Amino acid sequence: MKPIHDPYNDEKWIAGFAAEGGPRYLQIVKALERAIADGSLQAGDRLPPQRRLAEMLNIDLTTVTRGFAEARQRQLIEARGTLGTFVAAPKVELTQSVDLSMNIPPPPADVDMEALLRQGMSQVLMRTDTDLLMTYHLGGGSHADRSAWAQWLKPMLGRIxxxxxxTCPGAQAALAALILALTQPGDVILMEPLVYPGLPLAAEQLGRRVETVAVDEFGMRPDSLEEACRKHNARLIYLNPTLQNPTTRTMPEQRRLEIVKVAARWNARIIEDDPYWLFAGHAPPPLARLMPEQVYYVSTLSKCLSPGLRTAFVVLPDTQAQHGFLSALRTFSLTSPLTSTLVTQWIHDGSAAQLLAGVQTEARVRQRMVSGTFSGSTNSPEDHGIHAWLTLPSYWRALDLAAAARGDGLVIAPSAAFHSGRNPPNAIRVSLGGCRSRAELEAALRKLSGLLAQKPPVQRELVI
Incomplete structure (x- = not known):
């Protein structure tokens, strides 16, 4: 049996506590993660009693208790009754699958989400009638709401x-409402061959047809778009031009100008789905800023702040388009005033900007982890999005790798999930936000890298 080691006699694992920023209970969790990662704390090591740790760090006991509770939730430590609290054995191999397929923002390490929610809801309840918060809202937001949302969108679109x-309850609802408002059953929607799967799914459910337009290294080709508009008499184009899902490609400004000019010649509207603009380094102006009269702009907080907010903004080409869009949206969805009011409060008091900065920092760290692990990542060093696109070695097929990864407790998204037509590229998308901690993501990336380094097993049929 391993002898009990009391690392609190050696205070190195909590060195630098006072110098770090952020909530103090999270600093305890980060110190534990760091010490476990570098080996200064190992499975089975006993931690100091909470009261003693509070004295060592010169903080109150409730802060330590909260830090230990968070560390237990992250499976870093475990309590053993009267024996005390110990560093937990790694559980990555034994727990449920690690999801690298869901594109959500990573939880920021230095932001106290609980405190933000508590403070934000307190302000909302002080300033808003509770009955109004708990009923349906049919409109697109109050004047105060729209002012806040326009402020949030200013970095992308300028003054609008x-x-x-x-506002909409999520980007998927916004996309479905736009399809309903802008097309008729049987109409064609043009898009790139690799695309966010929710768009073709919504189009199919609503009885619209999807046709793909050829791309090059800059995105959708203007000459191919021109030909597709002529051939299909298409009046709606879908684009995700910045840190495109799944390829992470960003369309340069010159190509954007060429695309909107083709759309204008054919009187085709563009849905610009732009959830990742705030993660891109030196992002070009959105299509909606280059030619606002031609573009319906969609931006969601679910990809840059938190999926729990379920809030998306749609910027219409003009105010006349509002009635048709809201009528379409009301056929299947209504806005939650509680969520939208909280979003407005967070934008006005700076909480949304604080949370965004935390997510951007965490995404940047996680992208570096990907770049340091895989040579096939296509991500630019200037970008810090929430997913990576990995080209696979020739001996692995994307679907085979996804199946092998599932056997090892990893869920990844093969290119076929995003591709319309035959012969998808041999690549996978790896999402970086599903892992709660950096340690969990690092272990998952190492496991995936190990799989890629091996050749797939030869399948032999049993002959009887």
Missing amino acids: DIERVV
Whole structure:
């Protein structure tokens, strides 16, 4: 049996505590993660009693208790009754699958989400009638809401008329409403061959047809778009031009100008799905800023702040388009005033900006982890999005790798999940936000890298 080691006699694992920023209970968790990662704390090591640790760090006991509770939730430590609290054995191999397929923002290490929610809801309840918060809202937001949302969108679109901004319960609802409002059953929607799967799914469910347009290294080709508009008499184009899902490609400004000019010649509207603009380094202006009268702009907080917010903004080309869009949205969804009011409060008091900065920092760290692990990542060093696109070695097929990864407790997204037509590229998308901690992500990336380094097993049929 391993002898009990009391690492609190050696205070190195908590060195630098006072110098670090962020909530103090999270600093305890980070110190534990760091010490476990570098080996200064090992499975089975006993931690100091909470009261003693509070004295050592000169903080109150409740802060330590909260830090230990968070560390237990992250499976870093375990309590053994009267014996005390110990560093837990690694459980990555034995727990449920690690999801690298869901594109959500990573939880920021230095932001106290619980405190933000508590403070934000307190302000909302002080300033808003509770009955109004707990009923349906049919409109696209109050004047105060629209002002806040226009403020949030200013880095992307500059100053905009607040009456052009409406809110939706998520980007998927916004996309479905736009398809309903802008097309008729049987109409064609043009898109790139690799695309966010929710768009073709919504189009199919609503009885619209999807056709793909050829791309090059800069994105959708203008000459191919021109030909597709002529051939299919298409009046709607879907694009995700910045840190595109799944390829992470960002369309340069010149190509964007060429695309909107083709759309204008054919009187085709563009849905610009732009959830990742705030993660891109030196992002070009959105299509909606280059030619606002031609573009319906969709931006969601679920990809840059938290999926729990389920809030998306749609910027319409003009105020006349609002009635048709909201009528379409109301056929299947209504806005939650509680969520939208909290979003407005967070934008006004700076909480949304604080949370965004934390997510951006965490995404940047996680992208470096990917770049340091895989040579086939296509991500630019200037970008810090929430997913990576990995080209596979020739001996692995994407679907085979996904199946092998499932056997090892990893869920990844093969290129076929995003591709329309035959012969998808041999690549996978790896999402970086599903892992709660960096340690969990690092272990998952190492496991995936180990799989890639091996050749797939030869399948032999049993002959009887």
